[in-house]
Amino acid sequence: MTDEQLKQYNDWKFRLSAYEMALGLIGIDKLTVAPPAGAAYRDERTAFLSGEHFSIYTDPANLELLKVLKEEVEDEDIRKEADTYYRDIMKIVSIPKAEYVAFQRATDASYDAWIEAKQTNEYKRFEPHLKSMIEWRRKFCSYRNSELSLYDQLLDNYEPGMTQEAYDVFFNRIRERLVPFIDRVSEADAIEDAFLFQSCDTVLQKKWTENVLLPYLRFDPDWGYQNETEHPFTSWTCENDCRTTTKYLENNVVSSIFSTIHETGHAWYEHNIDPKYDGTILSTGVSSGMHESQSRFCENYLGRSLPFWEANYPSLQKQFPKQFGSVSLLQFMNAVNASHRSLIRTEADELTYPIHILIRYEIEKGLFNGSISTEQLDRTWDEMYQKYLGVHASTASEGILQDVHWSDGSFGYFPTYALGSAFAAQFYSAMRRDIDVDEALRSNRYIDCIHWLKEHVQKYGARYSADEILRRATGESFNPDYYIDYLIDKYSRLYQL
Ligand code: ZN
Secondary structure, eight states, X not given: OOHHHHHHHHHHHHHHHHHHXXXXXXXXXXXXXXXXXXXXXXXXXXXXXXXXXXXXXXXXXXXHHHHHHHHHOSOHHHHHHHHHHHHHHHHHTTSOHHHHHHHHHHHHHHHHHHHHHHHHTOHHHHHHHHHHHHHHHHHHHHTTOOSSOHXXXXXXXXXXXXXXXXXXXXXXXXXXXXXXXXXXXXXXXOOOOGGXXXXXXXXHHHHXXXXXXXXXXXXXXXXXEEEEOSSOOEEEEETTEEEEEEOOBTTBHHHHHHHHHHHHHHHHHHXXXXXXXXXXXXXXXXXXXXXXXXXXXXXXXXXXXHHHXXXXXXXXXXXXXXXXXXXXXHHHHHHHHOOOOOSOGGGOOTTTHHHHHHHHHHHHHHHHHTSSOSTTHHHHHHHHHHHHHOOOOSSGGXXXXXXXXXXXXXXXXXXXXXXHHHHHHHHHHHHHHHSOHHHHHHTTXXXXXXXXXXXXXXXXXXXXXHXXXXXXXXXXXXXXXXHHHHHHHHHHHHTTO
């Protein structure tokens, strides 16, 4: 590798990261403040920029360079970096650029149609777009010349190394052990939680979040910024520019609290990646499941624990004395963990959450192996919810149209949500061996838990595979029993089973 080649490689990475930053910021803008009437103008130009990015990314001269780098360079970090780029580029390099740009346009149109369909509760308006997204994915996979099955290729996009076979084992385990357990929980005495749904002024909610919660979470305005959107998310341009969003609901005060803890968990992951990977493909979470493990760890394993609320409940009571003045800490704790068979994934409790994912996983498998079609998918959806959770959606926006993911063709993404929750259980067990988690949370040292995650998971970015990170952090490969045991233990105690 000559100095000239190295310079060429570094220039390529820089140009790439500049386009990624621009596209990332445009994406955040689209989801937060951009006025809808300008969508068509913006979408056209965004598609053009995506095409330019695609050309740089798949540049044949650079691909030759990557081959040399990944095999000949001594520095292991650079070898890993080049290998990761190479594998990633090979997935898309055979797609004609015109088709890639057309897909970006189709994605924007599909997203806009999903918004409209959701507002009017008409699945039919979205169905042709969903069908088109599936066709696009099918087509793009056909260019890959991969030995993996279609759905395995999609799963691999989000969770490198995971296959349908491996997910089947995981979800079968969830089905076998959790479905009957959830039946037992729903037959037990219900936990009183109506007080959570009293009216709480959203201005005061925001005030509490900004004055109490974000400082407790050590979410620092120097590198993080929180906005509001219909669907909370996190995005970033580099480790020192992480954007999160939340949504304040007047009749559900804890909704924004848990979404804030969740999204700042994602932000911490990106913020804590070793700066030596800056501007490269290694400077991001290694997989969607690993990302979700960090956010769910913060939201559920820390945020829904008693010590967390020992530190924070008094100030929430003070902010809303009429609503919570006479509700004890224990009553509040039980309520934020109560389990309900419900319709909306993002509002589901920890116990029923993986069942919502199981349903989406079964549907995705069916869509890609041909056993389920998009026509009347709203009905299939409803049947699955009846079967697994015993609930029925009276509108499409509470059913098939509730999630954004399929509108941009993100098939294979959902399963990582359950996987991430399960990774988190394994990390939780390891963290408790190393530090006094309860004492840290109780005494305003949430950051101690974040430091553990940084040292054992986050600083590596995408330098090691998800499984290598699990083994380094916990001493063993992925083991779903940590998750299932944690849920059964927690909910058995909560419902006195
Ligand atoms: Zn998340």
